[in-house]
Amino acid sequence: MRRSFLDYLIITLKGIAMGAADVVPGVSGGTIAFISGIYEELITSINNINLSALNTLRKEGIAKAWKQINGNFFAALLTGIAISVLSLAKGIKWLLENEPVLLWSFFFGLVLASVLFVAKEIKKWQLSTVLFFIIGAITAYYITTIPPMQNTENNLFLFFAGAIAICAMILPGISGAFILVLLGAYKVVLEAIDEKNIKIIGILGIGAVFGLLSFARLLKWMFNHYKSLTLAILTGFILGSLNKIWPWKETLTWYTNSKGHEVPLLEQSILPGDYAGDPQLTWSVLLAISGFLSIYILEKLAVKKA
Secondary structure, eight states: OOHHHHHHHHHHHHHHHHHHHHHHOOOOOOOOOOHOOHHHHHHHHHHOOOOHHHHHHHHHHHHHHHTTTTTTHHHHHHHHHHHHHHHHHHHHHHHHHHHHHHHHHHHHHHHHHHHHHTTOOSOOOOOHHHHHHHHHHHHHHHHHHHHHOOOOOOOOHHHHHHHHHHHHHHHOOOOHHHHHHHHHHHHHHHHHHHTOOOOHHHHHHHHHHHHHHHHHHHHHHHHOOEEEEEEEHHHHHHHHHTTTTHHHOOEEEEEEOTTTTEEEEEEOOOOOGGGGGOOOOOHHHHHHHHHHHHHHHHHHHHHOOO
């Protein structure tokens, strides 16, 4: 596929949107990739990183291998994600701590819109697609409600935690960071990063690479053979995840983060009228509409470039 500089700039902007979503616990960058029209290309490109690419690198050089793995696409996308994480992470974390209702309202509108646009990709709804949609929704909702496991630093556990979390990150609707919290590995990961524990980071990284390459292969197979059913279950995932990003929450349990601060761990969704603080209803509705319109614009850009 031949692309212009403007095409790659747009991919970088989509990477920035993905990075912003990944910074927020509970929002999946995979959702942004899906509704911005690059999800299937991302999955296919990940699958291209295999032994065949290594053989091409060895026999024909870097240029051929780079083209085989769709390297320009990866470079543009990862650049955007890096820009977003480095520039927006601090601001988004500040908003999470100081204006959580408003931030979650924006993302709620964003994810709600993505349900509609992903569902629109299903050309024909029938009993099987409805069933897979319901299974996806129930599964994602259940994940947002189950209590977290106890922390563990077992090497094998950390390997699989990395594999499962990275799979969640490329699944629309499910946050990898939230999966780490549920597995009891979130605090361990934060401490390993703060302490520069190369062993734990390495184990998690190897697990992530294993999970990414194997799960992407499964997703590609599903898209090739059962596209409607795959779209249906992914749409269900996104819908079920809305419980996690509902703006008004009541905290049931807390945990101490790596800096010694008390942070909400297990929360339940409540009505705005039952919220302990200021529900900021007017601004919340306006920001939810803004989030919805953001997805509308992204989807229109994706259709225009298709």
